[in-house]
Ligand SMILES: O=P(O)(O)OC[C@H]1O[C@H](OP(=O)(O)OP(=O)(O)O)[C@H](O)[C@@H]1O
């Protein structure tokens with residue numbers, strides 16, 4: 001679930017893009033990159049690591065220009081090699097760079113077509129490089145020496161026809177300006193905003209509105225599904241619907257886990273949605289366990305805090321921060337390997353024994369995916385002296401792979417796969433376990449929000465894949481390519497992919 005940003009300003013954008021990427025760091029911890037444009041030249045710096053590690057002062061000084069794009073990466077395709085860090089660059093036509101959040105479901109077929117029909121070579125295993133080359137090829141076909149908004153819209157209409165999956169994209173065309181677009185189902189998020197400056201209006205596109213807030217940009221609106229927006233380097237704004245049959249079906253997992261609570265997505269406040277998740281979950285507990293003996297509600301930091309607090313309020317039970325989080329350890333779920341994820345839970349969270357000793361505790365998490373967190377946390381709660389450990393998940397059972405930009409590729413890795421709730425309860429070692437109902441999760445997000453959303457992509461819960469192209473054969477390919485076991489061998493690809501056009505010093 002990468003983070004993307006693009007800015008067209010009246011002064012140098014390097015620091016603003018850096019700041020925006022640090023705000024979006026929760027969306028990707030593996031790699032980061034920025035490209036800027038100045039005087040007919042592009043300046044790129046990208047590498048593996050957190051934003052604060054990738055950009056040193058010397059890089060920042062070289063990233064000159066009033067327009068640029070940036071990316072933080074959480075790999076969902078290809079390898080974790082630095083050669084697959086984004087933005088990607090292609091020199092023809094014009095010189096285009098691109099940053100992508102999401103995952104293409106037909107990347108393999110499109111890559112083959114690009115090679116055989118369009119005579120384009122893809123050098124990495126990243127689906128984002130495929131996406132960039134489709135865009136570049138379709139721009140080339142417009143045959144204009146200087147691109148225009150019209151030629152870009154036509155090219156994006158072709159991009160929508162050729163690729164499938166989830167994608168929010170920001171691209172920069174050398175000498176022209178910024179282009180941003182969202183997939184025809186609006187699965188992945190993207191917003192834009194403006195900031196008034198002495199010399200005129202400045203524009204920013206980002207994955208989440210929280211990045212706009214942090215930089216003093218005012219949220220204008222979400223990019224619509226299938227829509228493309230173009231901002232020239234002079235600051236002229238154009239937009240057009242480029243998809244044939246657009247429909248808004250955003251990913252519900254953004255509200256469960258990915259997005260920051262202070263973001264507004266498609267008109268929905270993530271914070272309010274999470275509060276509601278806590279309320280609905282409390283309702284279910286009161287219905288199913290009216291005689292519960294919960295002494296204290298304890299969240300599993302960070303993401304579940306908001307819903308756990310409201311759940312405790314509704315139950316009328318004490319809310320306590322029983323786990324302290326080491327603020328220097330990142331999010332464990334988005335780490336690339338199971339070994340690392342497992343090790344990080346204990347490094348990251350520590351129990352305060354007095355909140356557990358002799359008590360019946362209800363632990364609340366936003367979701368249970370592989371079960372890495374809850375398994376260890378329940379053990380820690382028992383070691384800290386809890387009498388009974390109950391567990392509540394603010395999201396329903398995650399039973400199916402995600403194919404649109406969340407790295408949940410192999411069903412065997414999901415703890416709820418092929419298990420009943422009672423079996424999961426035993427597998428994680430809880431005294432009882434309760435999950436949110438899917439209808440209640442959807443209601444939590446829609447409740448009272450002024451939004452055009454009528455349905456969500458809930459595929460990890462219900463196996464309904466909105467792009468209509470997902471079958472058993474696709475799952476099998478995904479499993480072979482992306483399961484934890486295959487990923488460790490794929491990463492040896494680091495040695496073979498050429499890291500093109502990168503300021504590595
Ligand atoms: O069942 P699992 O495979 O462990 O995945 C689910 C857990 O991972 C996430 O936490 P994470 O540490 O990534 O981030 P957070 O600090 O934002 O909660 C999520 O909030 C759950 O706690």
Ligand SMILES: NC(=O)CC[C@H](N)C(=O)O
Nearest residue numbers: 001002075076077101102
């Ligand atoms: N999480 C994402 O959005 C990933 C983008 C892209 N598929 C990559 O792996 O780099």
Ligand SMILES: [Mg+2]
Nearest residue numbers: 300301302303
């Ligand atoms: Mg968590």
